[in-house]
Amino acid sequence: MMNNKGQIKIQEMAFVLMAIFVFFALVGLMFISYRVSNLREGSEVIKEDATKELLKNIANTPELSWAGCSNCIDLDKAVVLNGNGSSEEQYAGLFGLNYMKIERIYPKREDGECILGAYPRCSELTLVDTKEVKGTSSSAFVALCKWDGELNTEVCELGRVIASGSGLNEN
């Protein structure tokens, strides 16, 4: 009789210990999954930020840069490049991009591609378009600057570079 009671006590103890163990295991699992999801989110943000910085570097290449400003694109240079048919393959190879477009955001412009005949009454320049699968594109804000011959001064507007390709996903 005494032995039986002792066994029940041991069983009770074992159940309680198991319940506590399961409780802590569940709490631990919840904590780990929360941390992992946070880390994953953080790594996505860091990757996206690095891509934006890379896009800014593309804007700083001599073919596009505006002197004296680290975040500015020379719009006149970009329009000339856009008119030069061979630039698409050259840029696709140089930056590892299969798509690159510059959008003029503010002030608002007439819709249309900026080629030599239409410029400045246009809203976008497609510098690279290899017609391949574009994948996820990234964008970065830039200032688009040009020399205004009528006003005899430099004029800058707000723009955005949009690009996609393997060159942006290597970071």
Add this chain to the structure above:
Amino acid sequence: MRIKNKKGQEEMVGFALIVIIVAVVGVVLLGFALRNPGESSEASSVEVNQFLESLAHVTSDCDYNSRNDFASMEELARECYTNPADTCTGSEENVCNALNESLKGIISKGLDIGTEKYYEGFEMNIGFEPKEVGEEEVEIISLKEGSCEGRKVGGEYLISSSRARGSIAMNLVLCLE
């Protein structure tokens, strides 16, 4: 009878111990959750920083020095701080008003802001930040639109001031759902 009572007490102590352990774990988890950056904290964003840097170079419609040389947003902010009574040549609009209107236009065109959009609202502040401790900060422009209760991302762009006692800071906070 005494032994029975003692056994009952032991059971109760065991139960209380388990409750205490579970409560401690709960408190630790709660503390951890509260210590993490909450919903209302603001994370620095490369996108916002790039937007501000580009915005600072955008040319406005205001020529305040009558030299047919339209000021950039950066120059307009500096002028609004140093000579707030100045007006734009031709339109006679106050430089601070011109800055205000241009900022509104650029933000509305450049960023996707509004109800049911990616960003629900924004807060923009331009102010003078002195170098010396003890000197007072001066607010130049303050803009706010939409609701700003959820997660926030922000950035800052510093403009050197001609008075060299500090710098003019452009701060933009974008509010997500």
